[in-house]
Amino acid sequence: QVQLVESGGGLVQAGGSLRLSCAASGRTFSSYAMGWLRQAPGNEREFVAAISWSGGSTMYADSVRGRFTISRDNAKNTVYLQMNALKPEDTAVYYCATPAEAFYSGAYAPSDYDYWGQGTQVTVSS
Numbered sequence: 001q002v003q004l005v006e007s008g009g010g011l012v013q014a015g016g017s018l019r020l021s022c023a024a025s026g027r028t029f030s031s032y033a034m035g036w037l038r039q040a041p042g043n044e045r046e047f048v049a050a051i052s053w054s055g056g057s058t059m060y061a062d063s064v065r066g067r068f069t070i071s072r073d074n075a076k077n078t079v080y081l082q083m084n085a086l087k088p089e090d091t092a093v094y095y096c097a098t099p100a101e102a103f104y105s106g107a108y109a110p111s112d113y114d115y116w117g118q119g120t121q122v123t124v125s126s
Contacts, residue, residue, distance in 0.1 A: 002026040002115040004096045009120030012086055016124070020081040022096030022117055030054070030074040031102040036081045037110055038092035038122075045110045048094070049081060053103055064090075086124045093119040 008020040020036070035050040049070040050059045058070050069082040079096060097113035107113060 002098065004098065004115060004117035006094065006096045006117045006120040009094060009122045011123045011125065014086060014088055014124055014126050016086050017082070017084045018086065018122060020083070020094055020096075020120060020122075022079045022081075024077045024079070024096075024098065028102075029077040032098050033104050033107050034070075034072060034079040035097050035107055035113060036070060036079075036094060037097055037113070038090075038094045039119075040089075040092040043092075045095070047108050047110065050107050051079065052105065057105075059108060083122070086122075088124045088126045090122060091124050092122060094122050095119045 003025045005023045012018055031053050033052050036048040037045050038048050039045040047061050048064055049068055051070045051072050055072045067085045072079045096117040098115050099107050099112055100114035
């Protein structure tokens with residue numbers, strides 16, 4: 001059974017930084033792409049960033065490109081999201097997610113993901 005557990009959320013002032021972590025278990029971590037998505041109150045869940053199974057390819061939403069960095073450590077079964085220059089509009093619940101299919105590429109929409117963590121709240125004050 002695939003389990004994803006996020007951590008690292010919190011309250012930060014605009015311009016600050018946070019690092020989210022997601023620990024995965026239940027299957028061979030290094031065979032699967034990973035992603036971060038978020039959902040703000042009243043909004044639909046949206047794609048933030050994704051990383052390929054090897055870590056060699058990444059993709060970002062336009063709204064976070066240049067400020068956020070996704071990375072993974074396959075030895076630790078963990079994916080990270082480094083968030084810099086945070087803005088109040090980044091406030092949301094952030095979810096770690098992964099597709100069911102191994103070596104899946106192009107997971108850029110919430111519908112591409114099959115397993116989800118419980119989410120971690122990120123609040124950016126102005």
